[in-house]
Amino acid sequence: MVQGRTFGKLQRLCATIVGLVFLLAGIFKIFDPVGAGLVLEEYFRLVHLDFLLPVAKPLAVAVALFESLLGAALISGIRRVAVAFVTTVLLGFFTLLTLALAIFNPNIDCGCFGEVVHLTHLQSLLKNVVLMALSLFAFYPYRNLGTNKVRKDISFSIAAVLLAGFLVYSWLNIPMVDFTAFAPGSELIVSQDDVEGDEEYSSVFVYEKNGQQGVFTLDNLPDSTWTFIRTETVHFNRTDVSDAKIALPFHDSLGVSMDHLAADGNVLVVSVYDPARVRGEVWVNIADAIQGAQDAGFRPLLLVNSSREAMEGLPSIIPDAREKISGCTYYADRKLLLTLNRANGGATWFSDGQLIRKFNVRSLPDGEYFLSRSGDDPAEEMLDYSTKGRLQFEGFILNVSAILLLL
Template sequence: MSKNAILWVLRFLVGGLFIFSGLIKVNDPVGTAIKLEEYFDVFSNDIAGFFVYFKPWALQIGVVLVVAEVVLGVMLILGVKLRQTVWALALMILFFTFLTFYSAYFNKVTDCGCFGDAIKLTPWESFYKDIVLLIMISVLFFFRKDLPEESPKWANATSLLVLLVSFVVAVWAIRNLPFIDFRAYKNGVSIPTNMQPSAPLQYTYVMKKGGETFTFDQYPTDESYEFVEMVLQNPEALPKISDFAAWNVDGDQSDFVFAGNKVIVLSSNLSKMSDANLDRITALLGSLQGAPVDLVFMAAATQEEIDAFLSKQNWSVVGLQADATVVKTIMRANPGIMVLKDGVVMEKYHHNNTPEATEVLDLFL
């Protein structure tokens, strides 16, 4: 295979992977921003305090990154400004490789978000993936002078169009909800079912005796063995949801949430909650009073803060506490609305798309 053919294959592989990764995250830039906030928190504590100042800009930085992934991938494949494109990709992959190595080695951020929620990779898997990309991009960088300098006008126009479309899609996903929901709380999912293993969990037990290591399918009754570790053999059977909880001063209220018809208004942070459509949510809750549905407000806040908020808004609903990470996973809006029927997610709404009461009631028919 000639050098030019090898370079073309590398361009296609690298560009295709960047486009794939970018498109998944353009679909959910809020999820990317949440992941960036995690990194900024870690870096501000471990490296330098100034990283905390990036947190308020996490969404904007996330949009730039995910759009850049898509556009640079397209430019690499189409041959647009290849030398500059390879430089940009090299800097980007160095940045990503640092993030994934830091996550893996120090076990700080256990999910890098490389492919959003669509494909979950362990920190080390993410790092090895970036190493492979780094090698391929390094080859392109080394031979960048052999890459074509000119590109056809249609390729330039296509790259600009991709930039515009990617940005519009990202903004749309922020102002509404992701086009495709890859999370465990997507429409049609039974939350209580997803909280259970899909099959009986099977473990093997690693034991030591006399300097030798033994593996057993059942814990040995012989007390002369020394326990080393317990290894799960079918991790794919683990519950898809392991952290859902809703509670108040009376204790856990998850069973209440999963019983019957529920309309739940969710907030991951009361101090940062948008008030742009609270009047529409108030109208929805008022119209649903007396209907065969329980109205709930679930927020990552203290019970006192929740009660004060409900009193201020004059909402006659049940107030429950929840974990901020769980709420952010369920809903990419603050506030947002989730409709449940016997624990099954019927529909989710961004506050910009607050529905009419009749639309919600039709979901229970």
């Protein structure tokens, strides 16, 4: 009897581990619908199903939601036999898929955990083999798996509502945390060699606690008990640079590279990766944000995935908005603009080439915002923006996990 209970607990532990992986994998894709859609687009192109590209984003999000709900069901232990069969079938499919990827090694990301964790094809295969082994131990022979307590139906329902709400929020907004190359704190590399010699510069952040000061990088910030004091710029030999550097290539209508414009002073970059899908009122908001940034001393740049002729022929841009954007419009690659800002018409603030923060297309800043920030230290804005998003994201994951595990 005791051995039977111990074995049952081990089975539940294995099921919970598999569930946590599914839950996190789903959440990591839900919070970035555009990124999940890009991964699925690569799979469709790989197997020559290009006609499915228009539905890649909603389909990717639907699959991610299903993954997270399946993970929640595994953790809570509801409908155990049905959930066990579905889990095994899904893991079998993923194992075969990653086996094919490991054999043929195409140049695509497996997308298992979205942008948060990147695995090689071999690592993805090993991950799925381990999960399959855990699931077989937890479920085989798919009978007498026990029943859940009634409260677990409630905890699953609460988690499902939270996950659905999180999906809606993520669909309407840019990700809370940026795991792309264009994350806050990243620094631009420009095509022009403006820096002589082998010197590189980077920012560090000085915090204070109990009268003692400490120096931190963006990847190693202290907890909330520390107080931000100032930013310092340090220089070192170029061969010692390990910080992430990013390139933002764009050009004018004649094809001349103009990327140096984004690396000097305060710059607001509005990125539009699909101009034809931007409505007239959004163009008005974009034009107003550009005008407000310019009035506050920022350099506004509008980067579009288009051509001059196509932009001039867009009927959705009213004359007044066209006049405001005409002098700052440049052209860039679609995937680059998608990586820079997930919103079609979103904005990104750079200060001397360092990415400070991003804005969603539905909440573009106005002139008053820029005037209020023009005299502040941009690094403090960057830290506040990054920390707030990270705490919200981590808090959501912890709350959902706690509801499933503890309720």
